[in-house]
Structures are given as structure tokens and as C-alpha cells.
Amino acid sequence: MKILYTGNLKEDHRHDLLSDFPQVDLVSTANESIMDIEICDSDIFISWGRFITPERIARGKNLKWVHALSTGVDKFLIPEIISSDMLLSNSRGIHKEQISEHVFSFLLPYVRRQFDYRKMQKRKEWEHLTISGLANKTIGIVGLGSIGEEIAKKAKVFDMTVVATKKNPTNSIFVDKMYSSKELNKILPMVDFLVLIVPLTDETQNLIGEKELSLMKKSAFLVNMARGGVVDEKALYKALIDNEIAGAGLDVFSKEPLPQDSPLWELDNCYITPHVGGVSPDYTKKAMALFKENLQAYISGKELPTKVDKHKGY
Numbered sequence: 001m002k003i004l005y006t007g008n009l010k011e012d013h014r015h016d017l018l019s020d021f022p023q024v025d026l027v028s029t030a031n032e033s034i035m036d037i038e039i040c041d042s043d044i045f046i047s048w049g050r051f052i053t054p055e056r057i058a059r060g061k062n063l064k065w066v067h068a069l070s071t072g073v074d075k076f077l078i079p080e081i082i083s084s085d086m087l088l089s090n091s092r093g094i095h096k097e098q099i100s101e102h103v104f105s106f107l108l109p110y111v112r113r114q115f116d117y118r119k120m121q122k123r124k125e126w127e128h129l130t131i132s133g134l135a136n137k138t139i140g141i142v143g144l145g146s147i148g149e150e151i152a153k154k155a156k157v158f159d160m161t162v163v164a165t166k167k168n169p170t171n172s173i174f175v176d177k178m179y180s181s182k183e184l185n186k187i188l189p190m191v192d193f194l195v196l197i198v199p200l201t202d203e204t205q206n207l208i209g210e211k212e213l214s215l216m217k218k219s220a221f222l223v224n225m226a227r228g229g230v231v232d233e234k235a236l237y238k239a240l241i242d243n244e245i246a247g248a249g250l251d252v253f254s255k256e257p258l259p260q261d262s263p264l265w266e267l268d269n270c271y272i273t274p275h276v277g278g279v280s281p282d283y284t285k286k287a288m289a290l291f292k293e294n295l296q297a298y299i300s301g302k303e304l305p306t307k308v309d310k311h312k313g314y
């Protein structure tokens with residue numbers, strides 16, 4: 001069984017995998033020319049979305065399974081994978097702590113005015129600004145999965161009211177009120193903070209547009225940790241510049257890197273990070289541990305723990 005990993009896998013990670021699965025032939029490379037050769041007889045392809053192309057997948061005549069090193073699989077949903085018998089799995093759940101922390105790294109500095117105080121520090125200005133907090137505020141989580149649950153859990157530490165949407169609503173001890181994904185418009189007027197954590201699919205493309213933004217409070221703050229395509233960025237820019245909502249924290253964009261001519265860069269009420277919400281020093285260690293769980297299931301003829309429905313996109 002041959003596994004192709006896209007990237008330069010460190011020796012300790014190689015050792016961990018091969019010690020548990022000595023029957024595996026593991027090849028790792030970041031060189032795309034070598035990748036295109038090695039994929040021809042590979043059974044399993046472990047990859048980031050940027051290495052997924054129709055031509056490369058078509059070369060993998062023996063491919064039986066593609067595993068995404070990310071949670072989002074929008075770049076994997078190409079006809080060569082969807083219409084084939086290949087299995088598709090992802091790395092959901094391994095960065096729920098990091099992404100949930102990143103959400104609050106937007107919220108806390110915003111309500112405590114740290115962004116403003118930093119600017120004042122550079123100008124050597126001493127002034128008391130009006131400060132608010134998170135307690136007793138309402139946070140809305142759009143797409144309650146494992147990451148959303150972790151966000152809700154942390155929100156409860158700050159004594160926040162939590163509402164959430166989920167395609168198939170289930171009870172959560174951290175959520176005060178659950179709604180179906182079709183009831184999004186019900187939560188928009190009530191939230192002080194809106195956090196997007198849904199996968200990018202045909203259903204969620206431009207999920208938040210002009211209409212949805214107009215339903216939100218003028219004091220509301222939006223955080224996008226999902227995919228850039230979930231938000232209509234032109235509508236968001238207009239809402240921010242017209243103060244239709246108070247601010248936004250964005251870690252993902254419809255085009256990445258965010259073009260230098262994007263007007264979002266210039267907004268004082270828009271806070272930008274370069275798609276680093278899930279980054280951690282031990283990301284690869286966690287990702288490979290999860291892959292090993294899937295590999296054990298695959299070898300045993302069981303369903304993959306993080307199998308993706310290729311037609312639903314999650």
C-alpha cells in the first residue's frame with residue numbers, strides 16, 4: 001500500500017506512522033514534479049487543497065482514498081474525486097482549540113478597545129475610552145460542529161448567551177438556543193457577535209450578504225473563520241464602511257492571499273489575519289495521529305472516522 005504525502009514530512013512523523021503500519025510504502029514530497037510521478041501508483045493521497053488539481057488526480061490511476069490535511073474540503077470537490085469511487089476524509093476536530101482561541105483573540109481586544117489603545121500608545125496618548133465586555137452578550141455560531149462546540153464552551157466561561165445554527169439541530173450543554181441552518185435569519189437580529197464556521201458548499205456560498213447584514217444590529221461584530229466564499233465581501237465592505245455593523249474579524253477570504261488592492265485592508269473596523277486560525281506548533285502531529293485512526297479503520301474494512309460526504313461537501 002503506497003501513501004503519498006504532500007510536503008516534507010519530518011522523520012519523527014514518518015517513524016510514528018511506519019512503526020504502526022510497517023506494511024506501508026510512504027513517500028513525502030513538496031516537489032510537484034515528483035508528486036506527479038509518485039501519484040501514478042499511489043493508493044492514498046494525503047494533501048492540502050492547494051495541491052489538488054484535476055490533472056494530478058487523473059494521474060492517480062490507483063487512488064482509492066484522498067485525505068485532506070484541513071477541515072474544509074472545498075478544493076477537493078472536483079469531478080475527478082466526486083464522480084469516482086475514491087474515499088474522501090478530512091482532519092476535522094484537530095484544531096478546534098486554536099480556532100476557538102482565534103475567535104476570542106478578535107472579540108476580547110475589540111470589546112476592551114485594545115486595538116484603539118495600541119494606536120494611542122504609538123501616539124503616546126493617555127485617554128479613557130468607553131469599554132464594554134462579553135458577559136451577558138449574545139454570540140451566534142453559524143455551523144455548530146466540533147469547532148463551534150468549542151467556541152460555545154469558551155463563550156460560557158465569559159457568561160455569554162449562546163445561540164447556534166446546525167443543519168440537523170441537536171442539544172448542546174453549551175448552547176442556550178439551537179436553530180436549524182434554514183433559520184439563520186432568526187438569530188441575526190439578536191446577536192452581538194456572529195461567528196461563521198460552516199463549510200463552503202453551494203448552499204453556503206455568499207451565505208452572508210447584503211440582506212443578512214441588514215438584519216444584524218448596528219453594534220454587531222462578525223467573525224469569519226469558515227471560508228471567504230461564505231461572505232459576500234463587497235456587501236460586507238459596504239456594511240462596514242457605512243457602519244451598518246460595527247466591525248469584523250476576518251481570517252479567511254474569497255481570494256488568498258488577500259489582494260493588496262482589496263479595500264478591506266483600509267478599514268479601521270476590519271481586523272485581518274492571514275488564514276492562521278488553525279495554526280499550532282503540533283498541527284502535523286495531531287493531523288497524522290488522526291490520519292492513523294482513519295488508516296486503521298481503512299485496513300480493517302470499517303468506515304473512516306472522518307469520512308466526508310463528497311456530495312454534501314462535509
